[in-house]
Amino acid sequence: MAYLRRRRHDDLDPFSDLLFNTLLVFVLLFAVALVAMNPKARTGVIDAKAEFIVTVTWPDMDPNDIDTWVQDPAGNLVWFRAREGGMMHLDRDDRGMTNDTIVIDGRQIVNPLNQEVVTIRGFAPGEYTVNVHYYESRNSQPVTVNVSVVKVNPRASVVFYGSVDLARKGDEATAVRFTVERDGGVRDVNTLPKSIVERS
Structure with a gap:
């Protein structure tokens, strides 16, 4: 069993x-x-594609408002009232010390960095112009502005790095002009003056 x-x-x-x-x-x-x-x-x-990055900086803690203006070959303009134009985008409008302070738990936190960044996410062949404009002055002092243009594809390479002096409110200066070829190559980098700021 x-x-x-x-x-x-x-x-x-x-x-x-x-x-x-x-x-x-x-x-x-x-x-x-x-x-x-x-x-x-x-x-x-965030997969943010960019071909060129334009960075504009001025001294930390400087209270003055410097604006970045970029024009593409088609005449599109990027600035604080038109943050997108063509394939360009103004990532942040820095207004000096005006928008650099926040309060957290009763404590005031200050971001001392003054920086604006424009990304060019695609490109059309032709000339690009990068200008800086002394939009608003809080202390009536001149401001030295540093400008860099970096080509990021297929690898990072500096197209331009330099500085311009803005003496007073209302001043506009051409930081750099450069021509992009159909294959993405860059030529004719220069600082010849060209006004692109729209006066109201």
Whole structure:
């Protein structure tokens, strides 16, 4: 009798194994399907493509408002009242110390950096002009402004780095003009004056 019980139990083992393995396959397929349907979110990742980055800075803690103006070959302008034009985008309008202070838990936090950045996310062949404008003065002092243009594709290379002096409110200066060729190459980098600021 004990032999018969053992024999019946042994006969069920292959069936149990088959059932267990089938269930295991279904669970595995279900898990793969869930992963495929719900890809993991990439929190905080922004794929921002840029061809050129124009950076304008002036001394930390300087209260004066300097504006960046960029014109593309089609005549599109980017500045604080037109933050997008063509394939250009003004990422931040820095107004000196005006918008650099926040209060957190009763404490005043100051960002001393004065910086504006324009990204050129695609390019048309032709000349680009980068000007700076002394928009508002808080202390009636001259301001030295640093300007850099970096070509970021296929690898980072500096097209221009230099500085211009703005003596008083209302002054406009051409920091750099450069020509982009159809293949993305850059030529004719110069600082010949060209006014692009729209006066109201």
